[in-house]
Amino acid sequence: RGEDTIHPLKVSLEDLYNGKTSKLQLSRNIFCKACDGLKHLDGRHILIRSKPGEVIVPGAVKGIRGEGMPIYRNPFEKGNLYIKFNVEFPENHFINEAQLKQFEAILPQRLDAMEIDLNDEHTEEVDLHDYDPSNDRSNGRSEAYDSDEEDGRRGPGDKCIRVKGMYQMGCHTLAIDASLHRQNRRRLLDRLKEKNLGTNGVIVLQGGETQNMYCTDVEPVFRQESYFHWTFGVKEPDSYGAIDVNTGKSYLFVPQLPESYAIWMGKLLTTKDFKEIYGVDECYFTPQICDVIAGLKPDLLLTLQGVNSDSQKITREAVFDGIGKFKVDNKLLYKEISECRVVKTDAELEVMRYTNRISSEGHKEVMRQIRPGMTEYQLESIFRHYTYYNGGARNMSYTCICGSGENGATLHYGHAGAPNDKTVSDGEMCLFDMGCEYYCYSSDITCSFPSNGKFTSDQKIIYESVLKASRAVMSAVKPGVSWRDMHLLAEQTQLQDLLQTRK
Structure with missing residues (x-):
């Protein structure tokens, strides 16, 4: 009770047991220890970024949505991680961009160029948001996906107010203007x-x-x-x-x-x-x-x-x-x-990022809960519940594909004749292709992982080969390149890696 964990990170065990808190509070000197990054309790490395041009003032408290403690008796929700920064910086935009570059040259090397590997599968980038204790609703329900635009739509008693001309499935979901x-x-x-x-x-x-x-x-x-x-x-x-x-x-x-x-x-x-x-x-x-x-x-x-x-x-x-x-x-x-629909506006991209973020968290929730002996449809139901409950996503983008073992080789497994009804065996690879839809904007995410959380040597070879192909394409893709060339790059990367492994 009150003991430090990894970093000066304090939380009452009594509060955790009674479900009274879902927060993690962290006090760090970000100026002196920027090179450390942040290692979460679950072992992930979190690279923290603030908004370009934003200066974090002494004593500022920032939050990372959905990275706090799991909420008591609710495995689908996590609270927020709040960070108090002890820093000494000038006011926002105190010099112009040219002067900033000169100032940057005398500072320590940037974090993302040092110890943190952005291509590491255990590293994630997260965004900071301003923390207002009066609007904190993480104790008892998730606010992992609150919209940055929701301020002002709450009435007396912390009730969510419906606003005409605005689509929103509750105050913890993204608000979209007409x-x-x-x-x-x-x-x-x-x-x-x-x-x-x-x-x-x-x-x-x-x-x-x-x-x-x-x-x-x-x-x-x-x-x-x-x-x-x-x-x-x-x-x-x-x-x-x-x-x-x-x-x-x-x-x-x-x-x-x-x-x-x-x-x-x-x-x-x-x-x-x-x-x-x-x-x-x-x-x-x-x-x-x-x-x-x-x-x-x-x-x-x-x-x-x-x-x-x-x-x-x-x-x-x-x-x-x-x-x-x-x-x-x-x-x-x-x-x-x-042609207009092909090119998305900033407002549309915001919805798509939200939808994909919800689906990403849904996939991670499935990975946390999977155990050999569960059925594929039970894992599908976890994803559906998570994305609807936490993100307001009533619809799926397509029929969920939850293939374990040899079912993962069937492109559109999960149809009426094969409704994700196989029991997952220990050590099998699972290929889960699922995406939620919010406001008619879809996500499409496929993940592959072993049911027991441990890759065999053969599974690891294939997985890492595909991962390298994905990284290669993400590094090469840009406006003007052809889809076909990206496809060939992925195939070439996988084949070269497998041949090298064989040697």
Whole structure:
């Protein structure tokens, strides 16, 4: 009780036993001991980085999300690691960049150029965030994935406040503003105008439709059609969206539901509600779509029709009563909007980083809990629970592939005929390909590891060969290189390493 562990790291054993704390507190002189790095209790080396240009003032307390103590009786959650820095530095941005370089030349060598190997599989980079004790919620539930933007959306009693125009699955998850989709719409219009395409036209997209499970009244959880979501961010089914190419004005058309539906669905939203939530210029009910678009007097309608290069399936083209009155071009839009979706904005990249971070932590949780004798689907359930509970990810990006032993050689194992139902044996390699989805942005991560945590000599040879190939590709990939060349580099690296091992 109160004894130091590895570093001056103090926590009451009584508090830990009673589940009263999930924090680790560390006091270090970062100026003098920057070369040490930080070795976590679980043996991982953590390389700490602060924001460029940020100066850490004396006595500052910083937090690393999700690196604290496991929460009592909840193996899926960890608290935060809080670090108090004893430093003496000047104020932020006290000199310009040229002077900074001169100043840097007289300082000790950078940390990442010294003892920490960034390519070491046991080394991770983590980000610092400002610590506010009044907003600390780690005692009792995870805040490993709190959004940096959530401040100001909490009310009395630490309750999470819903904000219109903002998507969030709870205050511990990433908050996404509707401006993400306004920017997407603006990028699409700019692209069309640069090519002088669709002048005096109106883009019309149709969202996903309500589906029933065969002939039953059961409705599977709805997931929005991707092109429609990219453009408008609408969660609900059976909607349409339109954009005036000349003015840039956006229009949303939502289904007009009978008042009795409130019994099953809760309060029914008005067109004003939808307008505020999704940040469009105007909103109407779907029966008005023909009249509203006709009032814009477009020369043509741009609808979406194209072949998905992965599935070879055709996109759903917008159809509504009265569309026959308009001239329609269903060829022009697909290429342009697809090219826009290929290049992600900063806002989109933030969502993708979040989704992949959630999935990464989910995979690590599976590795921590796996034991020989468990079934593959039990390990799948750990991943699903972790990503939903901690990250708000209700959907998976694809069917989870949890192949142990020879099942790992089947590309899309986990399908209905082989539903991850094998029992994992001691010493088997496990290949788990799983990724969660948040806000219709997906992650795709595959991990391979031995079920008992110890590689055999043969397993180690193959694993390290693939790891070297991965490192080689990550070092070589950059704008302008071809996917095929990266594929060949990976194959070449693995084969050369295996031949060298054989010798």
